[in-house]
Amino acid sequence: MDRCEYQKYAARGTVNAGNRQKIRDCMKKALAGKPVKIGFLGGSVTQGSLASSPETCYAYLVYSWWKNKFPMSKVSYLNAGIGATTSQFGAARVKEDLLAEKPDFAVIDFSVNDEPTEFFEETYEGLIRTVEESECRPAVLLLFNVRYDNGISAEKYHLRIGKAYHLPCVSMKSSLYQNAVSGQIRIPDISPDGLHPNDFGHRLIADTLIACLEGIYQDLETEEILNPALPEPITPNRYQNSTLLQNGSSEPVCSGFTKDPRPKQSISDWFKHGWTAFREGASILFKVDGTEIAVQFRKSVKHPAPIAEAIIDGDEKHAVRLDANFNETWGDCLFITNVAQNLPKGKHRLKIRLVKSAQNPVTEFYLASVIESQ
Numbered sequence: 001m002d003r004c005e006y007q008k009y010a011a012r013g014t015v016n017a018g019n020r021q022k023i024r025d026c027m028k029k030a031l032a033g034k035p036v037k038i039g040f041l042g043g044s045v046t047q048g049s050l051a052s053s054p055e056t057c058y059a060y061l062v063y064s065w066w067k068n069k070f071p072m073s074k075v076s077y078l079n080a081g082i083g084a085t086t087s088q089f090g091a092a093r094v095k096e097d098l099l100a101e102k103p104d105f106a107v108i109d110f111s112v113n114d115e116p117t118e119f120f121e122e123t124y125e126g127l128i129r130t131v132e133e134s135e136c137r138p139a140v141l142l143l144f145n146v147r148y149d150n151g152i153s154a155e156k157y158h159l160r161i162g163k164a165y166h167l168p169c170v171s172m173k174s175s176l177y178q179n180a181v182s183g184q185i186r187i188p189d190i191s192p193d194g195l196h197p198n199d200f201g202h203r204l205i206a207d208t209l210i211a212c213l214e215g216i217y218q219d220l221e222t223e224e225i226l227n228p229a230l231p232e233p234i235t236p237n238r239y240q241n242s243t244l245l246q247n248g249s250s251e252p253v254c255s256g257f258t259k260d261p262r263p264k265q266s267i268s269d270w271f272k273h274g275w276t277a278f279r280e281g282a283s284i285l286f287k288v289d290g291t292e293i294a295v296q297f298r299k300s301v302k303h304p305a306p307i308a309e310a311i312i313d314g315d316e317k318h319a320v321r322l323d324a325n326f327n328e329t330w331g332d333c334l335f336i337t338n339v340a341q342n343l344p345k346g347k348h349r350l351k352i353r354l355v356k357s358a359q360n361p362v363t364e365f366y367l368a369s370v371i372e373s374q
Helices: 003-013 021-031 058-069 087-097 118-132 155-164 176-181 199-217
Strands: 014-016 036-042 075-081 105-109 139-144 169-171 242-245 253-255 275-277 283-289 292-299 307-312 320-323 333-340 347-356 365-373
Touching (some): 003 014, 014 199, 021 036, 021 139, 021 199, 058 075, 058 105, 058 199, 087 118, 087 242, 087 333, 105 118, 118 139, 118 155, 139 155, 155 169, 169 199, 176 199, 292 307, 292 320, 292 347, 307 333, 320 333, 333 347, 347 365
Parallel strands (some): 139 169
Antiparallel strands (some): 242 365, 275 365, 292 365, 307 347
């Protein structure tokens, strides 16, 4: 199946029409010649993994549609995709990485990085509520990518959030994946590893999103009422108010850990602004405020990497192991581990201590951030 033939299937991807008024308003703003900013937040597919260039990523192709559709407007582009990250991290970083840039329109996708569980339904709702309650309140379109090798994604849980907040939703499981299952498209022709799309796969993902946008554009004169108030959360909603602690925003007590002073070069340059340690016994102590505490650290392909443990309020018996050895081969991973959940509200102490390190370590333990939520 070529791209032209796929066009007749692309509209199947729209699995929830939602309230489209904010997207219409964004299009009308562009038609009036005013500048609009198009933003994307997600994981490795959004970042452009396996695309041959940044310009062949689905996100850039959708941005190009906006530029070509509205030549009278100055359309700008923001890609805030970071590979191997979930909506839990997304909820903590969305203010800095996306909302601070005040996008007019945003596509959000974490469906192949989030596991299909109620936990990630809750973190995803926290992310969506943060966007929907922001000062800029961009028009939002939710994208649900899928594993083409087995059909797994968190779409079932993310779609519940999309419907609850009346957001347009586009599903690759309902569109391109169905063509793969039926044999109309060979999986290797769109994804070399069954997950990350190649250039052709990115093109078809973009076409599926564009089919939704074209449908909205053809219906610009319709007016829908926008409810200024958000619905009540459908989950416990403990991740809407998430704070990311790095060395510019937190002053932990360090014993053997040192600040990484290097500046970030881009949104995806995430092994910066953290803390490093090499030797067994090194520790770092944070004062945290939240009921849910997570730690982000680097899992390294260089072995042996150090191993640490996280201790909440001195409870050594329930220390959480933080193993920095990564058993994949594609590169180092920004890994997130929950170290405490359902804590009493208020202040707590988080101690991270290296418990194992080689005599001549080949890499340091890199603590990227601590995330506190409540």
